[in-house]
Amino acid sequence: MSDDDTTMVDINAIDQDAANEAQMMYGHGEMTERELDEKYPNRPKNKHKTLPFADLYLNLFNPLQENKRKPAGAVVNRRKLGPHGGMNPNDVRRTIIERFIGRWRREVGNDIFPAMRLIIPDRDKDRGMYGLKELTIGKLLVKMMKIDKNSDDGHKMLHWKLPGMKSSSQMTGDFAGRCFEVISKRPMLSSPGNMSIAEVNELLDQLSVAQKEENQLPIMQEFYTRMCAEELMWLIRMILRQMKIGATDKTLFEIWHADAENLFNISSSLKRVCWELYDPGMRLEGEARNIHLMQCFQPQLAQFQMRSMEHMVARMKPAEDDDIFWIEDKLDGERMQLHLEEDVDAPGGNRTMFYSRKGKDYTDLYGHGLSDKSGSLTKFIRDAFQSGVRSIILDGEMISWDMIHDKMEPFGRLKTAAISEQSNNSNASTHTRPLYKIFDCLYLNGKDLTKYTLRKRREALNASVHTVERRLEIHSYVEARTASEIEPLLREVVANRAEGLVLKNPRSPYRLNERNDDWIKVKPEYMTEFGEALDCVVIGAYWGSGRRGGNHSSFLCGLRVDQQAVQYAQVDPEKCLSFFKVGGGFTAADYQDIRHRTDGKWQDWDASNPPPLIVLGGFAENRQQEKPDQWIHPSDSVVLEVKAAEVTGTPQFATGCTLRFPRFKRLRNDKTWEQGLSLSEFKTLRSNIEEGKKDKQFKVDDERKKRSTRKRKRALVIQGQEEQNLSTAYAGPATKVFDGMTFCIMTEALKPLKKSKTEIEALVKANGGTVVASEKDPETICVADRNLVKVASIIKRGERNIIKPRWLYDAVVMGEADAGKLRLRLPMEKERHVYAVKKGAVEEDWEENVDDYGDSYCRNVDEAELLEMLNDPAIKGEDEDEDEEDTALLMQQLRTEDPDFDDMPGWLFGGLTAWLDTGLDAEARLFAFAGGNAVTELEDGEITHIVLRTDSEKVDKIVATMTSRRPMPRVVTASWVTESWIAKSRLDEERFTAH
Known part of the structure; x- marks a missing residue:
């Protein structure tokens, strides 16, 4: 038997170290190993221990990154890579990967899953999220290495985007690189450690379930003790799932096996790709190439919009006798697969599974079966399936539905709605609920339907499922034949501020993980109705990361407040209101020109003392939305000419609106800041454009509008708005949320609503609480929003916690939502509710009341707070798997707004x-x-x-x-x-x- 022939290796040929490693990685008991053997009867088993962890970066990552830096078309002398003379970078990339895989097969065996889950960690769905991002990792390392957070190294770790005086320019903006710089000064090992790939995987499994800092710290400590600085740098990239090694997943899959990408598309399982396709000579055939029940797959995606409606319709390949295409509303929700099968052992005789587009399992949230009372959806849809349905896979969108206003809510409220429905065991109407909108049926009673046309699949859907109103509904569509029929529907989308439309070819099969012309999205933001260029002054800048680390990568532009706009803006003249951020369209020469003209004039933004000339957006309690890293006096700045798709309303900028997809056009060196666009000029320009829209091609079909049966949108009521009525006199106790509690109101309230002490005391009394004038009783709760003498004295002594009036407001809102039936004690949140902390208080107890995004587990958030959380740079993007909204829109935004996406x-x-x-x-x-x-x-x-x-x-x-x-x-x-x-x-x- 050759070294490479491991498919029939005898169990005795597997050394004990390899067996021990397999036990460590794949299970700690005999039953787990047996279950794996039953599920994957032909899974390979390595005959030797896995390679050292250091081999990954020495023989794979570093060579690939070095090859990545070679210009396209360059010829590389590959003395170390073989005898074939010069090669271009693409061939070198393949050779590097092939050599690593070949070595693994020879020296370890055919089970490459332990290595693959470290090489492409974002594709490994078997390991949960770590709950760690740059700031959290930085805090752990600072604590672990006992670095003063105010020292130069501590500042580098905790403010990694800022350029450092002593940092390498290549490491600036690269968090893992910054960690490497700091760790290199105090490493436990100066050369690669002895950790194997299997040992690293075991510790990462422990890290993924640890979650809390006190549990994560010893695991990171072990990594630090047993790894050198470069190993730790790559480990951090694996934890962040930001590898950028110079090779795509597609390339790695293709080199591992010809069918690897196809199997990943139908299973979303890296483990299956590695365990079922370990033999390059064995191909997927027949049923193995189909989707399978209870196994996630990569769904079909919609193509980006093309430049004209006519072209989009033409690309759908209409037949001579069938030129019909379908038009569906695009939904603002989360793409979701529903799998259902009969199971006599499960309650109710069936099982369900829910998977998101990225393969995340949401079954615990939505329900394990139609009789699962803990699910937020399945218990309400028991009657949705026809009696003959034994198994089915549905493709659709999970959205959040507002039952009060009978309309779809923004995507960000879906999770909150689903959690609230888990405790609702009746079909009673709640304020918001998850609604599953189905638009495709891909599997029915053991038959894969992906090869059938969309029209046939819809027939199967209609015959198998019927509507459960506002719980599970079949998504409707409009049949059309000409491009002119799209525009009136799109105009309705614009009027309703909805997501857009999707055009579908009813003659097309379902293509897994493809974005093709059979489905094409049409979104209002792609229109060019507001394509005029605007000249605006730069008032702020943001540090870049990656290749733009250490330099400004995007700029905050503003509108001048001239005399005509003073009354409209309600601010003093000669100020600038924040308007938009722009980071796309710049060349290296453009950045250099801006640096040359503004060098030495930038100042760091101080949130506690913002510059009076610059007004940012946000709400009353937080007027620093989209705050820049640095600001510049408008008179020292430059004017940029920018073009964009349209203007959209938002409270994030001081103007109350911003540009969608802005792109830099040119630097207006011929204009001073006083010649930049002013607020009143912009209002006039916008008014003229709105008038001009009426004469453009994009017109409303009045007759169709009259025939439309769609409901007019009702006025939006923001949840939590009832706080504004707290000043109204109470006729008697509204709730009992403060029953048995005693408060000492020490100051008036400043945020989010200004209230006098008297008004706050009335609120407490009206909701069952007692108010006293002295705080001496240790059971009395102190309430303050200002640092007056009495408050400062208590803080100095450190003997009492002091809460903000905001907790009272939130508790009342929560109690009123419960109709006063229960006396609910709202858990406190450190940042939102606590004004001062007594000495020795356990702050972690408060942190457990909110998730990684700052979203409370116990109360609903209103629109203002949601926007505040989403724009908090400390938590923005904390959890990669939670960002499940439409990737197409995300990519469009990144292309135009995020400079790093240009990589x-x-x-x-x-x-x-x-x-x-x-x-x-x-x-x-x-x-x-x-x-x-x-x-x-x-x-x-x-x-x-x-x-x-x-x-x-x-x-x-x-x-x-x-x-x-x-x-x-x-x-x-x-x-x-x-x-x-x-x-x-x-x-x-x-x-x-x-x-």
């Missing part, structure tokens, strides 16, 4: 079609590689850009030919393609117009 070259020219002049083969390949569609025929009706050589004599002829096109393609020189690639951002075409 993904595959999206640079996405959605564009170009004809390139003869002799521009390299530019054509680059354009296609970066997501564009390069065509060879000038008559192609979808062309958006004509790319010519600088010395081309065809300009006049081509321009004359294209004049009749609507819209006319942009005619640019080849440098637009190459310089955009170098800048990693799509540059404005006007700079490269061919003459």
Whole structure:
């Protein structure tokens, strides 16, 4: 038997160390191993111990990153990689991965799952989230290494985006790199440690279930003791699931096995990919290539919108006798699969499973079966399935429904609605509830339906499922034949501020994990009705990360408050109101020009003493939304010309609105800040544009509008708004939430509502509490919102906790929601409710009352607080798996607003079609590689850009030919393609117009 032939290896040939490792990684008892063998009877078993953890970065990560830095098309001398002479970076990448996999097969065995889950940790759904992000890891390391948080190294760890005086420019903005710099000064090991890949996996499993800091700290301590600085740097990247090793998942899957990507698409399981496809000669066949009941799969996605409705309809390949396409409302929820099967051993004789688009299991939240009383959905839909349905897989969107106003709520409220419904065992109406909107049926009674057309799948859906109103509903659609039928529906979407539309081809099969022309999304923000350029002054800047670490990567722009706008803005003149952030469209030269003109004029933003000239957005209690890292006096600043898709309302900026998808066009060095756009000028411009919209192509079909049966949106009532009525005199006790409690009201209330001491005392009494004038009784609860002398004295002595009046408001709202039936004691939240903490208090007890996002487990949040939490930079993006909203919208936002997203070259020219002049083969390949569609025929009706050589004599002829096109393609020189690639951002075409 050869070294590579491990598929039939005898159990005696497996050394004891390898057996011990398998036991450590995959189970701590005989039953667990037996269950794994039953579920994966042919799973491979390694014959030797796993490789050292250090081998991952020495022989895989570092070589791939070094190869990544080579320019496209470069030839690499690969003395260490083989005898084949020069190779381009793509071939070198494959060789590096192939060598690592080959070595693993020879020296370890065919079970590569332990390594793969560290190489692509974001694809491993068998290990839970760690609950750790940069700031939390930084705090753990500072505590573990006993570093003063105010020292230079402590500041580097806790403020990793800020440029450091002594930091390497390459490490600035790279958290793991910053950790490497700090750990390198105080390492426990100066050379790679002896931890194996299996040992690292075991500790990471423990870390994922530890969650609390006191449990995570000893695990991180062991890593620190047994790893060198570079090993720890890569470990931190694995924990953050931010590897960026220079190879995609697709490449790794393809090299491991020809069917690996397909199996991952139908299972979302990295473990299955590694255990079922360990033999390159064994292919997926028949049923193995289909989706399976109770196993998550990667769903079909909708293509990005194209430049015209006609093109979108044409791309759906209408047949001569069937030119119908479907139009559905796009839902603002979470993509969800529902699997149901008969099970005589389960309560009610069935089992259900719920999976999100990213493969997260939500069954505990929505229900394990139709008789599961702990679920928030399944117990209400027992009658939704026809009697003949034995097994089914449904594809749809889980949304949150407001029962009071009978409308869909924003995605962010879905989890809160689902949790509240878990305790609702009746079909009684609650304020919000999860509603499952189904738009596809993919499996029925043992039959995979993905190969059938959408029309046939809908027939199966209608025959198998019926509506349970406001619990489970089949999503409706409108049949259309021409592009003109889309516009009236899209106008309704704009009027209702809804998500958009999805166009679907009823003749199409279901394609797993594909984004193709059979489903195309149409969103209002993609429209160009507000495409005019605006000249605005820069008033702030944000530090970048990654390749832009240590430099400003995006800027905060504002509108001047001139004399005409003083009354409208209700602020003093000569101030600037925050308006939008822009980070896309800049070249390296643009950044350099801005640095040159503003060098030495930037100041760090001090939240406790903000500059009086700059007004930020937010709510009364927090007027520092979107606060920049640094600010600049408008008179010392520059003016940017920016174009955007549209203006949308938001409280995050002081203007009350902002630009959707802003993109830098050029630097207006010919304008001073006083010539930048003012608030009154912007109001006039916006008014003119709104009037002009009425005459554009995008018009409302009045007759269709009259026939529409859609309900008009009612006025929005924000939950928690009842706080504003607290000043109203109470006729008697409204609730008993303060029954048996004694309060000493020491000051008036400042936030979120200004209330006098008398008003607060009346509130306490009206809800069952007792008010006293002295705080001497230790059972008396002290309430204060200002640091007066008496309050300061108590704080200095450190003998009492002091709470904010806000806790009283929240407790009353919670009690009123319960209709006064229960006396609810609302748990306190440190940041929101506690003004001062007595000495020796256990602050962790308060932290357990909120999740990682600051969202209370015990009370509902209102819209204002939700916005505040979502924009808190300390918690923004804490949990990757919670960000389940539509990835397409997210990518559009990242492309235009997040400069780091430009590091993904595959999206640079996405959605564009170009004809390139003869002799521009390299530019054509680059354009296609970066997501564009390069065509060879000038008559192609979808062309958006004509790319010519600088010395081309065809300009006049081509321009004359294209004049009749609507819209006319942009005619640019080849440098637009190459310089955009170098800048990693799509540059404005006007700079490269061919003459």
